[in-house]
Amino acid sequence: MPVKAAPVEVNIGPQHPSTHGVFRMVAKIDGERIVDVNMIVGYLHRSMEKLAEERTFTQNIPFTDRMDYLAAMSGNLGYCLSVEKLAGVEVPERAMYLRVIFAELQRVASHCMATGAFINDCGAWQTPVMWCFRDRERVLDLFEMTCGARLTTNYMRIGGVAFDIPDEFLPALDKLINDELPKAFEEYEELIVGNEIIMMRARDVGVVTPEVAINASLSGPLLRSAGIAWDLRKADPYCGYDRFKFDIPVGYNGDAYDRMVIRIEEMKQSLRIIRQAVADLPDGAHKTDIPLALRPPAGEAYSRVESPKGELGFYVVSDGGPAPYRWHVRAPSLINLSVLREMTIGQTISDAIVTLGSIDINVGELDR
Amino acid sequence: MTMLLDLITGYWWDARDLSNMTRPLYEFLRDQGVSDAGIFVISALLGTLAIISFVGAVAIINIWVERRVVGRMQSRLGPNRLGPFGLLQPIADAIKLMQKEVLQPASAPGWIYTVAPIAFTVPGIAILAVIPWGRNMVLANLDVGLLYILGLSSLAVLSVFMAGYSSNNKYSLFGAMRVIAMLVSYEIPIVAGLLGIVLFAGSMNLQEIVLFQEEHWAFMIMLQPLAFLIYFFSISAELNRTPADIAEAESEIVGGYHTEYSGMKFGLFYAAELINAVAVSAIIATLFLGGWWTYKLDEFIPGWMLLIGKIYGVYFIFVWTRGTLPRFRIDQLLAFAWKWLTPMALINVIVVAAEVLLWNETGWSDWFWIPAIIAINTALCVGLIVFFVKVFAPKFQRFPTRPRFYPGIDVPSLPAVTPPDFARKGGPA
Structure with a gap:
């Protein structure tokens, strides 16, 4: 006779090793199976969108670092693109290429972190995350060389980038993308991709069907794992991405394993883009001069970039003043998280943790 | 001279x-x-003292070994500040843990909560009492040594259950539930795996088992490779070490059974985990790797030093797996025990029984039978593993491990691909 027990309510988070910050899942659990999940966000809400209305357009750039702090460059880029679109600022060619180089380096850093943390959620005892940290540190060294900061870079400016690259940057970058990172990715392939335990843990876990993915407006590796080749760098090219040759990796099954291999493959594609960008890097100014207190004409603009987490959109409204009238961020972490409930119900707790890790949320961006 | x-x-x-x-x-x-009885009591107490001092030293050293080795595997330094090579780090850790306040949740009253960490340390120490360290160097030469070890190693799991049950924490309870499920499953392959050794040696006395290996000039791991693999995996599940550390599963249930423990109570769990690992390494070294006997080597090097070397060799493999592998899910772990390890262990017992019978009945020389058995059992080990992998391994190859690629700029969206078997049906194992 099967024993029926009332579901137990378990708080996973906000203080939990695997919630990637202060995200909270209230899970109703029957044995090990999850019956229902209630997601509670907002523990890291810093009211950035409101604060931005009090600051000038340039002063708002550091906020974009602190939203997705693992992909500060992508946040910088998205915001600067939207203000440039609003104010009609032209960007020099060299700045465009530098932006591409740094945005792709940032993608490598962020995906390294996502992959390592995901394997950690699968239960490895810190080793993969340390290896991935090692490679992320190499990328951050280049950021530090260029703009002095490692994590919250504040590097892009409206109309270009803050600093030109130093002389020792290109040799270091060449060593990184042609020697160190390809070797590291080979290690990942050996350690992670072919690992049977990871396959057992991640295959068929957290499955997203293409219909659900489109209906929930997912983006990034989560969408591509479901078999839909949608990458804004191809679909809506910005910043000169249409000049580079690269492929979009697409998964088969929409499960956590697909997302992981897609991330590893995207890192390789990023290196491809960087190699082309370095080869074509033009000379010239790295920045257009704009007034310190930029007053774009009244109007609105929306621009979006493919951040490592997905479609990062910035909607800026100006009333002609020095500060935005309204500033809204379409954060991929928040929108990708909205399918967590559909993905986890019926799975075990262990699977729910793996699923959450495979979505790759960043709570700074989730709550803003 | x-x-x-x-x-x-x-x-x-x-x-x-x-x-x-x-x-x-x-x-x-x-x-x-x-009187003789008094002498017996005094010498038993002294021997116990020796074992306990050994265990204390081992716990201190192993904290350093584990952190240092795993640190190197994780491309970082590990402890390196305190003393040469950070050797004094465990002592500093212990001082810190002793100074910390021991918090006990108000909702976790009762003596079970207090006794659990103490009970957890006992089996590891007690197991070492029956390990033979030399030809005459056994504290307790039990004739049922193997049975005693099997009983004690299950006791450690019981204290884990006590800790998880008495903490009044949902995560701890999950850990306790998982531990009991695992214990029930993994005792069977452990016992069935070790049965082959008993059949060969004709005794449960550990000294006899070592002497059997010496007499026949072969380590038991050569005669019983399959049993070694089964025992190694099963015992790492019982020890709560990755890939089977589901009872403490840090990324899932925070700390499992020791979530609510702090201060030296937690320190006892931490130390006892290392002691248990060493005790299990000692069992493996004795049963499978010849114990204190190592061909002619034990005439030049003291046997107990060889045994300690072997213990640390096995312990290194435990640390290595811990630093490398991710964790199984509980249903996969239990399925592995029931569908893989138990049938393999039973087949192994049947084959060994047939071999021992033929060996005794034919009366042919050991110089024929030992190589023959080594050949048969190695073939059995490889064959069974290959057979099980081919037949019973979970089929993940429905989908390739590499993603597809969509090049070209004019491909904003492609038709969604629905694989044939899309619905998730239970666990993949």
């Missing part, structure tokens, strides 16, 4: 067998007029 000769000729200071030291003690006590 005479000193050197004395050292290897069996006087009480002969370093090869420390048990010689008991003879002058025995003579001294007898001269003092102590």
Whole structure:
């Protein structure tokens, strides 16, 4: 006779090793199976969108670092693109290429972190995350060389980038993308991709069907794992991405394993883009001069970039003043998280943790 | 020169067998007029003291070993600040843990919560009592040594359950539930795996098992490779080490059974985990790797030193797997025990029984049977594993491990691909 027990309510988070910050899942659990999940966000809400209305357009750039702090460059880029679109600022060619180089380096850093943390959620005892940290540190060294900061870079400016690259940057970058990172990715392939335990843990876990993915407006590796080749760098090219040759990796099954291999493959594609960008890097100014207190004409603009987490959109409204009238961020972490409930119900707790890790949320961006 | 000769000729200071030291003690006590029973009690207490000091030293050293080795695997340094190579780090850790306040949740009253960490340390120490360290160097030469070990190693799991059950924390309860499910499953392959050794040696006495290996000039791991693999995986599940550390599963249920423990109570869990790992390494070294006997080597190097070397060799493999592998899910772990390890262990027992029967009945020379058995059992081990992998391995190859690629700029969206077997049906295992 099967024993029926009332579901137990378990708080996973906000203080939990695997919630990637202060995200909270209230899970109703029957044995090990999850019956229902209630997601509670907002523990890291810093009211950035409101604060931005009090600051000038340039002063708002550091906020974009602190939203997705693992992909500060992508946040910088998205915001600067939207203000440039609003104010009609032209960007020099060299700045465009530098932006591409740094945005792709940032993608490598962020995906390294996502992959390592995901394997950690699968239960490895810190080793993969340390290896991935090692490679992320190499990328951050280049950021530090260029703009002095490692994590919250504040590097892009409206109309270009803050600093030109130093002389020792290109040799270091060449060593990184042609020697160190390809070797590291080979290690990942050996350690992670072919690992049977990871396959057992991640295959068929957290499955997203293409219909659900489109209906929930997912983006990034989560969408591509479901078999839909949608990458804004191809679909809506910005910043000169249409000049580079690269492929979009697409998964088969929409499960956590697909997302992981897609991330590893995207890192390789990023290196491809960087190699082309370095080869074509033009000379010239790295920045257009704009007034310190930029007053774009009244109007609105929306621009979006493919951040490592997905479609990062910035909607800026100006009333002609020095500060935005309204500033809204379409954060991929928040929108990708909205399918967590559909993905986890019926799975075990262990699977729910793996699923959450495979979505790759960043709570700074989730709550803003 | 005479000193050197004395050292290897069996006087009480002969370093090869420390048990010689008991003879002058025995003579001294007898001269003092102590009865035989009194001498027995005194020597038992001294032996216990020796084992406990060994365990204490091992716990301190292993904290350093584990952190340092795993640190190197994770491309970082590990402890390196305190003392040479950070060797004093465990002592600093212990001082810190002792100073910390021991918090006990108000909702977790009762003596079970307090007793659990103490009970957890007992089996690891007690197991070491029956390990033979030399030809005469056994504290308790039990005839049912193997049975005693099996019983005690299950006790450790019971104290884990006590801790998880009494903490009144949902995560701890999950850990306790998982531990019981795992214990029920993994006891069977452990016992069935070790049965082959008992059949070969004809005894459950660990000293007899070592002597069997010495007599037939072969480590048991050569005769029983499959049993070694089964035992190694099963015991790492019982020890709560990755890939089977589901009872403490840090990324899922925070700390499992020791979530609510702090201060030295947690320290006891931490130390006992290392002691248990060493105790299990000692069992593996004794049963499968010859114990103190190592071909002719134990005539030149003291057997107990060889045994410690073997223990740390096995322990290194435990640390290695811990630093490398991710964790199984509980249903996969249980399925692995029931669908893989148990049938394999039973087949192994049947084959070994047939071999031992033929060996005894034919009366042919050992020089024929030992190589023959090594060949048969190695083939059995490889064949069974290959067969099980081919037949029962979970099929993940429905989908390739590499993603597809969509090049070209004019491909904003492609038709969604629905694989044939899309619905998730239970666990993949």
